Amino acid sequence: MVHVSATPVLALRGVSKRFGAVQALTDVELEVHAGEVVALVGDNGAGKSTLVKTIAGVHPIDEGAIEWDGKAVTINKPHDAQNLGIATVYQDLALCDNIDVVGNLYLGREIRKRGVLDEVEMERRSRELLDTLSIRIPSVRIPIASLSGGQRQVVAIARSMLGEPKLVILDEPTAALGVEQTAQVLDLVERLRERGHAVILISHNMADVKAVADKVAVLRLGRNNGVFEVKSTSQEEIISAITGATDNAVTRRAARTTGEVQK
Amino acid sequence: MSIDKTSTPADESAVENPEAASAAVTVVDPRLLVREQGFAGYLGEFKRKMKSGDLGSIPVVVGLVVIWLIFQSLNSNFLTAGNLSDMSVAMVGTGMIAVGIVFVLLLGEIDLSVGSVSGVAGAVFAVLAVNQGMNEWLAFVLAILTGTVAGALHGFFFAKIGVPAFAVTLAGLLFWNGFMLQVLGDNGTINLDSEGVVAKLTSYYFSDVAAAYGLAVVVTAGYFLSAYFGNRRREAVGVPSRPLSEIIARTVLLAVLAFAVAIVFNQYKGLPLAVLIFVLVLLLTDFVLRRTAYGRKVFALGGSVEASRRAGINVTAVRISVFAISGTFAALGGLFIASKIASANQGAGAGDLLMNAIAAAVIGGTSLFGGRGRTWNALLGVMVIISIQYGLALQGVASPVQYMITGGVLLVTVVIDAVTRKTQKTAGRA
DSSP: OOSEEEEEEESEEEEEEEETTEEEEEEEEEOTTOOOOEEEEETSSSSHHHHHHHHTSOOOOSSEEETTTTTTEEEOHHHHHHHHHHEOOOOSOOOOTTTTTHHHHHHTSEEHHHHHHHHEEEEHHHHHHHHHHTTOSOOOBBBGGGGGHHHHHHHHHHHTTOOSSSSSEETTTTTOOOOHHHHHHHHHHHHHHHHHEEEEEEOOOOOHHHHOEEEEEEETTTTTEEESSSSSOOOOHHHHHHHHHOOOOHHHHHHHHHHHHOO | OOTTTTTTTTGGGTTHHHHHHHTTTTSOTTSSSOOSSSHHHHHHHHHHHHHTTTTTHHHHHHHHHHHHHHHHHHHHTTTSSSHHHHHHHHHHHHHHHHHHHHHHEEEOOOTTTHHHHHHHHHHHHOOOOOOOOOOHHHHHHHHHHHHHHHHHHEEEEIIIIIOOHHHHHHHHHHHHHHHHHHHHTOOOEEOOOOOOOHHHHHHHHSSSHHHHHHHHHHHHHHHHHHHHHHHHHHHHHHHOOOOHHHHHHHHHHHHHHHHHHHHHHTTTEEEHHHHHHHHHHHHHHHHHHSSSSHHHHHHHHOOHHHHHHHHOHHHHHHHHHHHHHHHHHHHHHHHHHHHTTTTTTTTTTTHHHHHHHOOHHHHOOOOTTTSSTTTEEEEEEEHHHHHHHHHHHHHOOHHHHHHHHHHHHHHHHHHHHHHHHHHHHHHHOO
16 A cells, blocks of 8 residues: 555544444544545445444444544534534435525525625625536526436535535445436546545445545445555455455455554 | 536536627537526526426416406406405405415425414403403513414424424314413403504504505515615626516516505505505515525425435424414414404304415415425415405305315315426426
8 A cells, every 4th residue: 555645634543333232343444635535435234334424423433533634533423523624425415405506505504694695695606616616507596406416416515515625525426327427426526636625435336436536445344354546456356355255365465455554 | 407518617607697608609508508688588588487387476366367357247346446455454364374374384384273373362462451451562462472482382392392293283273272262261252442453453544645655666666676786786796697677577567566556555545554564574574584594494494304404404493483483473363363353252263264374375376395485475375365255255155155166276276286396397397
C-alpha cells in the first residue's frame, strides 16, 4: 500500500461495533485523504452500512478510535458528524417530492431575510452550486417529482455539498440508475475529488469502483479484508477478497496489507 | 427527462433564461425546459402545464361559474348584490375552519374535531361574556385559546404518542361536543349581546363606499408592487424572472375581480367586516405557508417525513403546531358562526359543518395526500359550497337534497383530483 504523507481527513483505528450478540464490525481500519475517493466494497452483511453509520453518527462505536484531521474525536450523533464536516447521502435520497429543487437543497437551512424566506438568494446560490458541479437539470423551480432517478441523485449529492463538507459519504449512488445517469453521478464524484473533498463510495458495482475510486477497502464479515490501489489491482483480486473464495495470493496479500495498516 | 452531459457547463445558464437560450439554442439539450421569451413563452408554459395535468384552481373556478350560471338561470335573485353579499358573510365561518383544515391536509392528515371545537368556542365565549359578565374581548381571546389548546392536545396525542390523527380527532369530535353541552349547561341556548364584539363580526358593514374600493386598491397595488420589485431583484441577481407583461396581465385580472367584488358590496351595505377579516387571514396564512421557514417545514412534512427529519426539522413540534393552528381557526370559525345566529346553542358545530369545512378545502384544490395546497383553496371551496346551499335554498329545495348535491360535487372534485394526479404521474409531475 502506498503511504500518503498528508494526514488523512478521516481515520478509523480498530473500530468495533456490536448489536446484541452480533459482532457487526471487528477492528476495522480505514483511512481517507482529501481529494481521494475510497470505495467501500463487500458482500451483503459485510458491515459496509454499519461502518458508514458509525462515521455518520447514527451508531456510536463500541471500541476503537476515530481520528479527524489527525485528532481523536467522538461521533455520537448525526449532528457531531455534520459539525465535523461529514455529509452522508443515503440510498433513499430523503428528498421531498412536492418541493422544488431549490427548496430541497435548502430544506432545514433556509436562507432568511428579516424572517422571510429569501427565495431569490437561495435560487441564485442553487444555480451557482449546480453550475460549479456541472449539474444540469431542467429547472431549479420544478418539483423533485419531475426529475429522473439520476437527476434526483445528483440533487441529493449537491444538497450534501451545501455545508462545504470535507468528507462526503455516498451510499450506493448508482444503484437503480441507467447507463447515462450512472455516468452523470460518476462524473460528479470525480468533480468532488477535483474540488478536494474526500469521498467514501459504497458500491456493489465493480465497474463503477474501477472507474472512479483511487483505493478500494474491502470488508468481509465485519473485518478488513484488504485495501487495494485501484490502478494496480485486477477486478478478480478485489472480487476474491470480497467473497473470500480461496486462500490464494490475494487473501495472503490482503492479510499483509491489513497488518501494515494496523502498524 | 435526462441530462446531456456532453454539453459544456457554460450553457447551464441557458436553462430558463430567455436571452441566453436564444443565443445558445443550438447547444441546449432540446429535452430541457427552455421557456420562450416574453408573453408567448408564458402562454407556452401554461399550455404545457395544462397538458401535464397541472390544472391548479382552474376546475373549481370553472365549476363555480357553471354553478352561478345555473342558479341565476333558475332564479334571477341569485346574482343580486344582496344575495352575493349575504353569501360572502355566511361563508366566512366555514371558510375559517377550512383554512385550518388546509394546514392539516398539507401534512397529509385529517382533523375531524374542528366542528365540535368550533361549537366549544362559541359556548365558552357565551358563558364567559354573557353568563359570567366577563369583558368581551377577554372572553373572545379565551374562546380562541380554548381552540388552540384543544388542537394542541390532539397534536400531542398524534405526534408524541403516535395515535393516528383520524382516531385522535374522532375522539376529539365526541369529547368536545360533550364538553360544549356541559359548558352550556341546562339552558341550552345563550343569546349574545347584539351590539357585542362577536355579534359585530358578521353584522358590521363598512357603509362608506371608500372602504371596499380602498381594499380593492390596496390588494391590487400590493400585489403589483411585490411582484414588480420581486422581479426587479431577480433580474438584478440574474435569476429567471417573469416578463413584465405577465405581471401586468395578472394585476389587471386581479384588479377586475377586486373591483367587481367591491362594486357588488357597495351596491348593498358596503364591505362586510367578516369578509375583510377573512381576506386578511387568507393573506397572512398564505404568506406564512409560502414565504416562511415554518411554512416550508409544513410542506416538507407533507412530502416526506423521513426527509424532513433528516433535514433537522422538529417533526413533533411542527405536527403539534399544525393541529394547534387547526384548532385555533376552528374556534375562530365557531365564533363567526355563533355571531351569524347571535347565540350559542346545543346544535353548534354539529350537522354538516365538519364535512363542509373539509369539503371546502378539498374542492378548492388541496390534496388529500399532503404537500399540495394553498389556503386560498379554502376560499374557492367554501364559495362553491355556500353557492350551492344558497342557490338550492332560493329554489326552496329541502336540505336532504342539498346534502346529496354537495356530496355529488365533492365526489366530482375528488375524481378530478384523482384523474389529474394520474395525468401528472404519466407526465412525471406527481
